[in-house]
Amino acid sequence: MLKKLFQSFRPPARQVHHQRSTPEVLNSGAHGLQRHQFSRHAVSIVERLQQAGYQAYLVGGCVRDLLLNLPPKDFDVATSATPEQIRAEFRNARIIGRRFRLVHIQFGREIIEVATFRANHPEDDATTSRHSSRNESGLILRDNVYGSLEEDAQRRDFTINALYYDPVSDRILDYANGVHDVRNRLVRLIGEPRQRYQEDPVRMLRAVRFAAKLDFGIERHTVQPIREMATLLQGIPGARLFEEVLKLFLSGQAADTFEMLVDLNLFEQMFPASAQALEDTPSYTHTLIRNALVNTDLRVQEGKPVTPAFLFAALLWPALPARALALQGRGLPPIPAMQEAAHELIAEQCQFIAIPKRFTLPIKEIWDMQERLPRRNGKRADVLLDNPRFRAGYDFLLLRESAGEQTDGLGQWWTDYQDATDSERRAMIRDLGNRDEASPSAGPARKKRRNNSRRKGDSFAE
Numbered sequence: 001m002l003k004k005l006f007q008s009f010r011p012p013a014r015q016v017h018h019q020r021s022t023p024e025v026l027n028s029g030a031h032g033l034q035r036h037q038f039s040r041h042a043v044s045i046v047e048r049l050q051q052a053g054y055q056a057y058l059v060g061g062c063v064r065d066l067l068l069n070l071p072p073k074d075f076d077v078a079t080s081a082t083p084e085q086i087r088a089e090f091r092n093a094r095i096i097g098r099r100f101r102l103v104h105i106q107f108g109r110e111i112i113e114v115a116t117f118r119a120n121h122p123e124d125d126a127t128t129s130r131h132s133s134r135n136e137s138g139l140i141l142r143d144n145v146y147g148s149l150e151e152d153a154q155r156r157d158f159t160i161n162a163l164y165y166d167p168v169s170d171r172i173l174d175y176a177n178g179v180h181d182v183r184n185r186l187v188r189l190i191g192e193p194r195q196r197y198q199e200d201p202v203r204m205l206r207a208v209r210f211a212a213k214l215d216f217g218i219e220r221h222t223v224q225p226i227r228e229m230a231t232l233l234q235g236i237p238g239a240r241l242f243e244e245v246l247k248l249f250l251s252g253q254a255a256d257t258f259e260m261l262v263d264l265n266l267f268e269q270m271f272p273a274s275a276q277a278l279e280d281t282p283s284y285t286h287t288l289i290r291n292a293l294v295n296t297d298l299r300v301q302e303g304k305p306v307t308p309a310f311l312f313a314a315l316l317w318p319a320l321p322a323r324a325l326a327l328q329g330r331g332l333p334p335i336p337a338m339q340e341a342a343h344e345l346i347a348e349q350c351q352f353i354a355i356p357k358r359f360t361l362p363i364k365e366i367w368d369m370q371e372r373l374p375r376r377n378g379k380r381a382d383v384l385l386d387n388p389r390f391r392a393g394y395d396f397l398l399l400r401e402s403a404g405e406q407t408d409g410l411g412q413w414w415t416d417y418q419d420a421t422d423s424e425r426r427a428m429i430r431d432l433g434n435r436d437e438a439s440p441s442a443g444p445a446r447k448k449r450r451n452n453s454r455r456k457g458d459s460f461a462e
């Protein structure tokens with residue numbers, strides 16, 4: 001991983017290397033792309049805009065991914081036409097966005113994003129201040145200054161994302177030596193890295209995302225400032241970070257992504273409590289999170305749904321015990337302490353990453369389920385099995401066991417129970433009775449205390 005991260009196949013780039021005003025032009029045949037590989041709708045939008053007298057290209061991830069023989073996630077168009085001019089050309093177009101004004105053109109289920117060429121920010125230019133603004137630290141707050149094609153290329157984040165494909169002439173325009181970096185498998189920022197991170201710290205996360213997703217290295221000058229600039233993520237609104245975190249962990253390469261984020265100090269900026277747990281109980285925390293992410297990656301690769309709640313439940317779980325213990329130290333009984341710890345932990349996490357309510361509730365339910373799964377007497381097991389959260393709770397139990405938590409074979413018991421016939425199930429419940437499993441009168445609090453040293457207590461200690 002580290003080798004991959006810091007690999008650099010070439011001598012340090014000269015300053016002028018990735019900033020040029022005339023593009024390298026790759027003619028048909030020199031690039032290996034074919035127009036039929038692109039979305040038919042996106043190509044027709046480009047043709048239509050060009051016929052109307054505008055410049056228009058396919059740009060960004062789709063050109064990059066096709067050069068790598070990967071299926072593009074979506075198809076983006078860049079044009080000299082303004083949003084209003086674009087809308088005038090297409091009936092099915094809508095202007096969206098505030099930070100970036102974009103046009104969405106809809107064809108059935110496919111949406112093509114069309115963006116007007118933008119310029120990078122001239123720092124103190126009064127004529128642009130109405131449309132673009134930065135705060136004192138250089139962060140871009142709004143970004144709607146239109147520009148030329150050349151300027152549009154320079155304001156993009158990475159060289160591999162600044163490739164423009166013209167399906168009409170079948171040519172690629174390359175202003176930043178992006179084709180070279182695609183071939184050498186390197187993520188390289190355009191321009192001066194520190195300045196580019198200052199403008200938009202999320203680019204640090206994007207560097208990691210593309211490196212993991214494409215299995216690229218991060219070029220030396222691009223990776224070098226990240227560790228010390230990671231704190232800039234604190235200035236990013238929680239809602240944007242939530243979106244980015246989902247992209248990071250649903251990319252199909254979440255396990256690698258996680259290692260890189262930790263290594264580059266980015267993880268601790270977004271998940272401070274989990275980062276603390278990584279220090280306090282390194283091997284347990286690392287194993288649990290890693291196993292959760294490896295599972296997530298498998299599901300993504302198999303095209304199965306992944307719920308963000310499960311992901312966040314796993315990322316935060318190792319931070320719970322320390323908090324619950326602290327609350328117990330202040331006199332709360334174990335179960336309320338656990339619930340209060342969960343509540344506090346989620347509230348605290350939401351100050352960094354705005355996890356929407358529709359996910360925070362299921363996170364708590366998955367955690368609650370961990371308290372309930374050991375209590376199986378009487379009708380409880382069957383009631384639990386019918387609980388809509390059972391599956392997630394059971395999967396989570398197996399995850400905890402995979403990280404070494406001692407649960408007295410609880411996961412196996414539930415695996416067997418699900419496969420068992422009715423009479424076998426009754427027998428399994430009868431067997432529990434002999435073990436004096438939590439009877440109603442025992443109450444959760446007493447049971448927890450009794451089990452603490454034997455179960456959770458052991459497992460959370462390193």
Ligand code: ATP
Pocket residue numbers: 059060061062073074076155156157158161162200202203
């Ligand atoms: P993906 O496969 O994830 O969609 P993508 O490269 O298309 O990858 P998007 O987030 O869809 O990424 O952005 C589209 C393009 O917009 C990028 O290729 C890049 O050129 C530009 N871009 C996006 N975010 C930024 C940013 N924060 N700073 C500069 N340029 C950006």
Ligand code: MG
Pocket residue numbers: 060061062073074075076
């Ligand atoms: Mg894209």
